[in-house]
Amino acid sequence: MRPALILLAILSAACSNNLQEQKPDPVSPKDGLRLVVVSPSAAEMLAELGMLERIVGIGDFVSRPPGLNRLPRVGPYNAPNIEKVLDLRADILVTVRSEAARASNARLRDLGVEVLELDTSHWEGTRQALRTLGDRLDLGESAGEILASLDEAMTTIRQRAEGSPSPKVLFVVGRDPLYVAGPGSHIDAMIQTAGGTNIAADSDSPYQLVSLETMLQRLPEVIIDTSDNGPDALRGRLPGPWDTWDFLPAVRENRVFWIDPDLLVIPGIRLPAMTERMGRLIHPEIFGDPVEADFEPSPEPGPTETTIEDSP
Amino acid sequence: MRTARKPLTAAGLLWGVVILTAVLACSILAGLSTGGGEGGLRELLFPAAGDGDGTRQILLQVRLPRVLLAALIGGALTVAGAVFQALLRNPLADPFVLGVSGGASIGSVLAVLAGIGGTGAGMAFGLDGRMLFAFLGALGALILIEKIATVDGSMSVYTLLLTGAIFNAFSGALIYFLQSIASLEQLHDIVFSLMGHVPSTGFGTVAVLAIGILAAVLYLFLQARDYNAMTLGEEGATQLGVDVERVKRRTFVLGSLLTGLAVSVAGLVGFIGLVVPHMLRLVLGPDHRMLIPCSFLGGASFLVLADLLARTVILPGELPVGVITALVGGPFFLYLLRTRRTGHEFR
Numbered sequence: 142m143r144p145a146l147i148l149l150a151i152l153s154a155a156c157s158n159n160l161q162e163q164k165p166d167p168v169s170p171k172d173g174l175r176l177v178v179v180s181p182s183a184a185e186m187l188a189e190l191g192m193l194e195r196i197v198g199i200g201d202f203v204s205r206p207p208g209l210n211r212l213p214r215v216g217p218y219n220a221p222n223i224e225k226v227l228d229l230r231a232d233i234l235v236t237v238r239s240e241a242a243r244a245s246n247a248r249l250r251d252l253g254v255e256v257l258e259l260d261t262s263h264w265e266g267t268r269q270a271l272r273t274l275g276d277r278l279d280l281g282e283s284a285g286e287i288l289a290s291l292d293e294a295m296t297t298i299r300q301r302a303e304g305s306p307s308p309k310v311l312f313v314v315g316r317d318p319l320y321v322a323g324p325g326s327h328i329d330a331m332i333q334t335a336g337g338t339n340i341a342a343d344s345d346s347p348y349q350l351v352s353l354e355t356m357l358q359r360l361p362e363v364i365i366d367t368s369d370n371g372p373d374a375l376r377g378r379l380p381g382p383w384d385t386w387d388f389l390p391a392v393r394e395n396r397v398f399w400i401d402p403d404l405l406v407i408p409g410i411r412l413p414a415m416t417e418r419m420g421r422l423i424h425p426e427i428f429g430d431p432v433e434a435d436f437e438p439s440p441e442p443g444p445t446e447t448t449i450e451d452s453p
Numbered sequence: 454m455r456t457a458r459k460p461l462t463a464a465g466l467l468w469g470v471v472i473l474t475a476v477l478a479c480s481i482l483a484g485l486s487t488g489g490g491e492g493g494l495r496e497l498l499f500p501a502a503g504d505g506d507g508t509r510q511i512l513l514q515v516r517l518p519r520v521l522l523a524a525l526i527g528g529a530l531t532v533a534g535a536v537f538q539a540l541l542r543n544p545l546a547d548p549f550v551l552g553v554s555g556g557a558s559i560g561s562v563l564a565v566l567a568g569i570g571g572t573g574a575g576m577a578f579g580l581d582g583r584m585l586f587a588f589l590g591a592l593g594a595l596i597l598i599e600k601i602a603t604v605d606g607s608m609s610v611y612t613l614l615l616t617g618a619i620f621n622a623f624s625g626a627l628i629y630f631l632q633s634i635a636s637l638e639q640l641h642d643i644v645f646s647l648m649g650h651v652p653s654t655g656f657g658t659v660a661v662l663a664i665g666i667l668a669a670v671l672y673l674f675l676q677a678r679d680y681n682a683m684t685l686g687e688e689g690a691t692q693l694g695v696d697v698e699r700v701k702r703r704t705f706v707l708g709s710l711l712t713g714l715a716v717s718v719a720g721l722v723g724f725i726g727l728v729v730p731h732m733l734r735l736v737l738g739p740d741h742r743m744l745i746p747c748s749f750l751g752g753a754s755f756l757v758l759a760d761l762l763a764r765t766v767i768l769p770g771e772l773p774v775g776v777i778t779a780l781v782g783g784p785f786f787l788y789l790l791r792t793r794r795t796g797h798e799f800r
Contacts, residue, residue, distance in 0.1 A: 296698025318650050318771070345770055353653055357511050357770040387513065407499030 168373050173276075177231040179218040182261040182409025184209060187235070189287055189410055190280050190445065200236070204403075205346030221245055226254060229450040233257055235274070261409045263327050264295070264346070271410065285439055287410075294413035298420055301427050309338040311361035311391070314406065316368040316374055316382070319353045327408040335420040336427070337363065349355040357386055367402035375399040375435045398422050401437050461740040464706070465638035469743050473750035477524065480754040483553020484520040484703045484761045485512070487767055513553040515653045523760040523774070524753035526719045527729075529666045529705075531752020535733075536673050536704050536742055539680035541613055545789055547727035548591070548712040554723065555624030556594020557709075557716035558614055558647055560586035562631045565642045571699065583646065584661075588713030594620060595705050649722040649775020651760045658718065665714050669707045670749050676700055677741035684739060722756070722775045724782020730753050 176192065178184045180198025187196060188206045199209050201217045213229065216222040226234055226249060233255045236242065246256045255403035259273060260266035268288055275284020287292045310332050312322040322328035323344030332339045340359040341351055364383055366375075375381045382387065389399050400422075405415050418435050420428035486493045492508035498518075500509050530548060537546040537553075548554045564586035598620050602613035632643055679700045682690040687697045715722065729752045730744065737743050756774065759781070763774040 315645060317652055318645060318648070341769065343769060345767065349770045350650075351769045352764055352771050354511050354515050354764075355489030357507060357515065358490040358492075360506065386507060386510070388510060405579070 143221065152421050160270075164283075172251065173231055175224050176235060177215055177221075177229055177233070178203060178235040179221055180235055180237045180259060181205065181262065182267065182406055183235045183257075183259055183270065183274065183392050184239070185410045186274055190274060190281070191281055192277065193276060197231065198225065218242060221249070221401065223248055223252070227252060228329050229257065233277070235259065237261060246375055263325065264330055264412055267294075267327075267409055267412060269432065289415050290408070295416065298413065298428075299334050302334065302420060302424055305336050305424055305427060307338045307357060308362040309337055309340045309390075310363045310365065311340050311356055311359075312421060313364065313366040314348060314402070316366065319350060319351055319356060320368075321356065323347055323349050323351075327412060331405070331412065331416045331419045332423070334416050335423050337419070337423040346370050357389065359389075362390040362394070362396060363388070364397040365405070365422055366399050367406055368399065369399055370402065374401070376401065378436075396422075398431065403438055404435065461743055466743055466746075469737055469747050470750065472726050473747045473754070476753045477750045477757070480757040480761075481520055481524065484523070484757045487761060487765055488512075488516045489764060489771075490516070514655075518656055518659050519651055519653045519760070519764075520757055522601060522654060522662065522718065523756045525659070525662050525666050526651065526715045526722065527725055527759075528670065528749040528753035529662075529715045530722060530726045531729040531748045531755070532670050532673060532745060533708040533715075534752075535730035535741070535748040536680065536708050537726070538675075538730055539683060539741055539744075540685070540701060540704050542684060543614065544731050545614055545727065545786070547724065548708070549721070549723040550614065550621075550727060550786070552598055552620030552624065553591045553595050553617075553709060553712045554716055554721055555621045556597075557587040557591035557713045558626055558721060559592020559594070559624050559631075560588070560713065560719055561588070561646050561720075562628055562635075562643050563676070565646055566631060566635055571706075584717040587717035588710050591709035591713040591716065592706060594624070595709050599705065616733055629735025641780040645720075647720045648772045648773045649720045649778070651719050651756070651763075652741070654718070662714055662718065666711060669710050670745065673704065673707055674705065674742070674745045677745050680745075681739075681740040720773075720775065723779050724786060725752055725755060725759075727789070728778075728782045728785045731785075 174195050175197045176187065176195045176345055177198040177200075178196055178204070179199075181203050182201045184196070184199065185195060185205055189270075190371075193202055193208065196209060196212065198213050198215045200221065201214050203209060211223065215225040215229070218236050219239045221234065221236070221242060231254055232246070232247055234246070235257045236246065238258045242305065246258070250256055257273065257277060259270035261270050268291075271284050272281075272289055275281045302375070312328050312332065314320045314322055321341040321344070322332075322339065323341045323346055324339075326347035329339045329342060340356060340361050342348070344351060366381070366383070369375045369381075370414060376399050377397055378395060380392050380395070382400055383392055383397050386392055404418060417428060418431075421431040421435055425431065484492060485497060490508065490511045496508050497512045533553070534547040536543055537548065539547075548557075561583045564583040567582070567586075596727070598613065598616045602616045604612070628643075630742060632640060635643055645766045679690065679695045682693045682695045683697065683700065685693070690697050690700075730748045733744060733747050733751050737747055756778070760774045761775040763772040763777050766772060
């Protein structure tokens with residue numbers, strides 16, 4: 142699941158720099174509105190908006206909230222199965238912008254399914270996506286309240302980190318070859334907000350294959366590695382294979398963190414919580430030491446992990 | 454190639470090898486001089502006290518093994534191309550074009566699916582399960598393609614090339630299928646395992662590859678006279694006392710080994726086995742005693758320089774080296790198609 146989610150984050154960032162909000166059908170939502178959601182971050186937003194019971198199908202990459210996993214799947218966001226979406230009698234398909242899915246989304250529109258394409262690859266896009274969903278589902282007030290609390294959380298994190306030294310951070314998405322988060326990614330924004338400096342900030346794209354030599358030469362002080370996805374994946378605060386480079390400040394000072402990508406790589410409504418987690422990795426003196434749940438998802442549902450049964 | 458050439462002498466062979474060794478040495482020096490890091494040859498040869506910023510360590514442990522690996526992979530793919538061209542008597546034969554690389558890719562993906570490939574998994578003494586699977590995939594593909602292309606005991610070159618093209622399409626589809634059924638944990642490894650990219654591995658992997666590749670190249674070099682005879686056709690070679698079937702069999706196995714080893718480490722690096730042997734044949738003539746060692750040296754130089762471009766042209770980003778080789782090789786392939794229409798000018 143996770144590598145695909147990483148690819149999703151990469152692709153959504155690559156293809157969605159300019160949010161082009163779809164013009165919604167002016168028909169008001171009504172009871173019985175059936176939603177199919179193929180965007181993981183949109184699924185979390187719908188949960189926050191209390192709309193879980195309206196979801197009748199999900200995309201292959203959707204895994205949160207866990208209660209959704211029992212619903213039928215309609216394929217990945219970039220190739221939704223049109224027949225399945227129609228079979229579920231969906232009124233709205235909630236997805237992320239994807240060039241690959243352009244034809245299938247257009248076909249779905251022709252066949253009467255409203256397609257809401259969201260851009261959740263960065264914080265402003267996520268805010269806009271939440272507003273779009275709120276407006277479309279007649280939940281503008283709830284969306285506004287959620288946004289206000291999220292904005293406040295982000296502002297607080299930024300203020301707490303302000304004025305502190307800015308450690309050099311290397312955020313690893315893939316290690317062999319080296320794939321990192323660059324400018325325009327939500328990860329880059331989180332690093333900055335949490336008071337760090339992304340050493341790949343001069344890359345050309347949000348996610349890029351980069352020179353290992355260059356990254357090593359920039360002497361990162363914190364390495365956050367989300368590349369290990371196997372069954373026995375490294376998790377926690379340990380150098381792992383990075384101990385080859387014992388001259389790196391991050392290795393010498395034991396500041397290499399192996400993290401489940403689901404905790405940091407998937408953008409969306411969890412950004413404030415993710416940014417605070419980033420803060421614990423970069424500035425423990427401000428945000429406190431990282432805890433176990435910062436490395437591996439807790440088996441228990443978190444604040445945004447309500448099940449369908451729990452939702453209003 | 455149409456002009457009469459003097460027979461190859463020991464001195465001629467020596468000169469050719471010496472010159473191309475010098476070219477390779479210059480390429481390696483260029484590869485070591487420049488990269489993503491700031492250090493170069495000076496830091497490598499004259500270590501400063503302390504090396505607190507790790508410059509020399511980066512050069513020794515990232516750049517040096519990568520340059521050596523590029524040389525080995527380039528040499529392996531080029532020699533594979535040269536001997537396939539000798540066997541099939543067609544300059545368009547190349548592991549990539551013939552579909553052998555596609556077979557190796559299938560093997561590599563299957564290794565990831567079996568849990569013995571990918572980043573770190575299955576590694577022992579620098580060996581990766583992908584190497585074995587890629588070799589078996591390459592060998593299986595070549596045997597299959599050769600069987601299909603052989604009709605009534607003779608192998609039409611055009612049928613063979615066409616079969617290779619179709620097998621490439623088939624292997625592409627099969628890889629898409631395998632990606633579809635792969636667990637999502639494996640998808641990431643599959644995508645990166647197929648990318649034409651020279652990795653920075655440890656010296657263990659470099660040593661294992663060096664042993665395998667150099668041994669295969671040496672054995673193929675020892676068959677150089679047989680390849681020369683086979684330019685007369687299988688019948689002609691048989692009349693000269695060559696055991697054609699044995700030469701074919703060994704060439705298939707060793708060419709597949711070379712391709713499989715290269716693909717298992719660097720993914721799909723196309724066209725290098727096509728471009729370099731052909732250029733060398735134009736310059737040095739068709740004698741395989743000269744062509745095989747020079748192909749290794751020339752291919753090694755070519756990929757070292759291509760990889761140098763790939764890792765420096767968009768710093769701090771990198772390009773997959775397969776992009777560079779394809780940009781050079783694609784147009785060259787079309788040039789060959791336009792100028793070598795009969796396919797019988799392999800002399």
